[in-house]
Amino acid sequence: EAGVTQFPSHSVIEKGQTVTLRCDPISGHDNLYWYRRVMGKEIKFLLHFVKESKQDESGMPNNRFLAERTGGTYSTLKVQPAELEDSGVYFCASSQSRFGGYTFGSGTRLTVV
Template identity: 90%
Template sequence: EAGVTQFPSHSVIEKGQTVTLRCDPISGHDNLYWYRRVMGKEIKFLLHFVKESKQDESGMPNNRFLAERTGGTYSTLKVQPAELEDSGVYFCASRKTGAYEQYFGPGTRLTVT
């Protein structure tokens, strides 16, 4: 079974530009999560989808971040406009309902200059 995939693997943009990250979860996993690791610090939760619904978006830093999961399959995370402090590695994870463990993608390294 294919794992969680993320695109792009690396993105370099200038401050003020827009970037969209994509995550494709494991097939059949209704739960999808976004996390972020900034500058070698701990990995922090951003939000959680159950199918297409946002279950918890308490970790979203501000309204420059918009996550969607149309149709309950893949998800996108848009940052608009990007700021320097948004640089970091953005991880996506998915989990099958009834299971406890999450499966992570390889991450997208975002660099804002």
């Protein structure tokens, strides 16, 4: 079974630019999650999709972040405009059922300069 795929693996952008991260979950996984790790700190929850609906977006830092999951398949996370503090590693994860362990992707390392 293919794992959770994220791309790009690395992105370097200038402050004020827009970046879109993509996550392809494991086929058939209705639950999709985004997490972020700012350097040296803990991995923090951003949001949770069930199919195409946002189940919980309590971790989204501000309205510069927009997540979508069209058709309940892949998801995108757009940051517009990017700020320096948005730098970090963005992880995506998926699961078939809730309350279990997820499968994580390798992450996208975002650097805003």
